[in-house]
Amino acid sequence: MAATMPQQDPPKADPRRWKALSLLALVQFIIFLDATIVNVALPSIQRDLGFSEATLTWVVNAYLITAGGLLLLGGRIADMVGRRKVFCIGAGLFAVASATAGLAQNSEVLLAGRSLQGVAEALSAPAAMSMVALLFTDPKERAKAFGIWGGLAGLGSAAGVLLSGVLTDLASWRWVFLVNIPLAVIPMLLMPKLADESRAPAQGRRRPDWLGAVLVTGGLIAILNAVLNAARHSWDSTAVLTPLLAGVVALALFVVVESRTAQPLVPLGFFANRVRATANVATVFVASSSAAVFFLIVLYTQNILGYSPLRSGLAWLPFCVAFMPGLFLSTKMIMKAGPRATLATGLAVSAVGVALFTRIGVDSSYLTDLLPAMVVTALGFGMTNPAMQNAALHEVSEADAGLGSGIVTTVLQMGSALGLTVFVSLALSHQRGQQATGVAEDLAVVRGYDHAFLIAAGALAVGAVAALLILRGVRPAAPQQVDPAAAGDDGAEQEHTDGLADADHRRRPVRQGTRD
Template sequence: MSNTNQGRTGLVLLACCVGQLLVVLDGTIMNVALPSIQSALRFDASTLPWVINAYLIPMAGLLLLAGRMADLFSRRGFFLAGVGLFTLASLAGGFAQNATTLIIARAAQGVGVALMSPATLTVLGTTFTEPAARAKAFGLWGAAGGSGGAIGVLAGGVVTDWLSWRWVLLLNVPVGIALFVVAAISIAPSAAPAGPRKLDVLGALSVTIGIAALVYGIAEGEREGWTSPVSVVSFAIAVVGIGLFLFDQAKLSSAPLMPLNVFRNRAVVAANVSMFCIGAAMAATFYFLTLLMQLVLGYSPLLTGLAYLPLSLAIFLGATAVAAQTSKLGERFTLVSGLGVSVLSLGWMSLAGARASYVIDLLGPCVLFGIGVGMILATTANLATASLPSSQQGLASGLLTTGQTVGGAAGLALLVAVANAGGGKSQIGDEMASGYSHAFLGAAGLLVAGLLAALTVPKASGAVTKDPARVVTHV
């Protein structure tokens, strides 16, 4: 490879990793700033959750559609559009003078992320096709995404304490501008796909409405109760929307948005189930670990953020180290090992009580969990895309990121109920710690389900498809 090509692919890798870091970081950094936002813009208890939900719902609803549209039209164009919209929305949100403006800006951020997130993975998959280089690229992508959640906790504490909640949004602007320039320079336009570029409109509408309604129902169910009218209606819409989408894909559409034959590929199925489970476990672990540190152990937001640094570093090391060895060890071994390590770490973390010491009781499980998460994220991204043709890379990326997002929402809602049943709603430290312990064990149980799925991965699952028109299947 020439120095020019190496330089260009290096910039592509940088752009995709920074884009994914922004996506994940923005999902957690706002949580730390919520109390300051509530005070500054006069949110009440019923509207404050919309700072998060306005971002999450359009993102989850549009990920699959955006990934597929990137396949059909322009991966580079969707990446740039997502970065541009996200940057402009961050600027608008940072200068918001009332609650409504901030919520609209957060919704626009969510749309931008939906356009950008699957494109980061798709661009990597079509740029790095040699197995060793591909594994390294996906390892760094996984490290960036996995570390983003923990970095967001630290950054939120630092920025909110030292500057203002507005800078949680405004800091995205210079990063977004630089990312847009690097991506525009380095990412080559994708070749036009063979055949007509026909969008399955019924499939697009039904899946977008169905997934958005599902995530909204989960969010409202956690807050208002699972039998509340708004939750029941949302879940009914979700069932109808997703059911219509599947029927359309199987029977009606001549150019389906998501060809169902991709699910004949055991590696793709295992990767998506594992990503759903790790999305659920990560969301719950970050949430309850933060509550344990702040509400039970008395850490400040800044100290809590600093306590996450070893976890962030461990995710990075786990992802990059496994990437260098994947071709030797195989995807099944690394995925099963990563899930196993994560299960053990959460079991260890569940032992932390109201008088836990960070060095003795939390540092070890945090580092172990980070290593496991890094291994999982690096491997699932490669598994989900490697054996599908280039014309379906956006679909694979959108499917994977949708699973992670929905898994995070569903897993957190489920484990909040588990924690509350175990004492998490109490104001007594020992009882709160007991509830959080139940949640950590529940997250470990979800990862066991992912581990069982990972055992179905074929041994030779990581080869990149040579024939761009053919889907490799393992029946």
């Protein structure tokens, strides 16, 4: 009679994982907080440091573009050097950068501090996100963890506007940066006690692609600068064509380099998974529209309605409150209805909310015009954020956890910078056209904002339709058992599911009649 091999129990989950999540999510919160916390303070920063109307967007974009351009490189460094180590380095650097921006005495130092904050995010954000993906291997737990993660990221964006008004009015705009210092230092000091070091298996590591990072960052900066210049110059002017062509050439060279190098920054096959690809496309729509909403509505409430910074910040309190039900609903929908229904519903609700902002006028009422739009938009964004975060790491292996995290955060930051640049340019261009016909300045400004919001709402609606079409057949996840014998203990690459079922027939056949 043949002897039977004793069945091994699956590896136990790290008992410290929820405490580690709280610290990782705190850094994620302040990263997204810092992307919007300057918005209400922008008029005060402009007066104190002498920014022009056109260059004011760079107070936001210097952070977004630097982070977005280097996040993929940061993800690779985290995979190679160690995720916990890189996370702690990034958190410490974020504290230093925040102090630099908060103590700046001129515009150049402020922009340098903001850029350094972007570098810090490029190190800490993908490392943190990949640590979450590897700490939570059970599909249900991972869905919950990313619900918290994505929720705090979105809430950080909304809370940034609220906190910005409070700090600017009661203290100084400098505190919108200085407040980050303790929030970054605490996770840096405590994380080594709550999470083990992890890195990609030796055979799965890739060296950082420095040339690719330079090309993609420089190309995106040049293109965004060209789009911003188009608000003040014609499209055939040197101020627009020169950076535009330089950016296009740099991105084209980036694609060539990535297709030929043995260790690319972005392996083109990474996007073959349609769940991940769709999540990243949806991220562009949400990030671009949310950046435009935060930026333009803050300028509208202060410059058109005459709100103080404090009142302008407090006006976003209902947005923060309405965001929470969307988070809870999203987490439940992911497990029960799958990514298709969750993403499509969230994007559709967001589109309706942003469309409601087109009702604003020179003398609009907060209760009847702004509040309904804020509540509906917040609900939609709350539903969409966790679903995007979860889907973006669908079927990411241990070797590529940092890469997957870097890609989704890159898309988020670059989508925000792109949306801010494009929609502000559209608003300014429409405003100039209105003023050329004799429309009063304030009315022309508001009509420019309405024009930008209408296009943003259309982009979100397109995203909702795309999610319905592309994710057809993708179902909610079922808990999966890991075979310890197959997994092995030699550090070989292991694949972790992220709470979404794959329709790929290599894993399991799709039953007829069970489409989402």
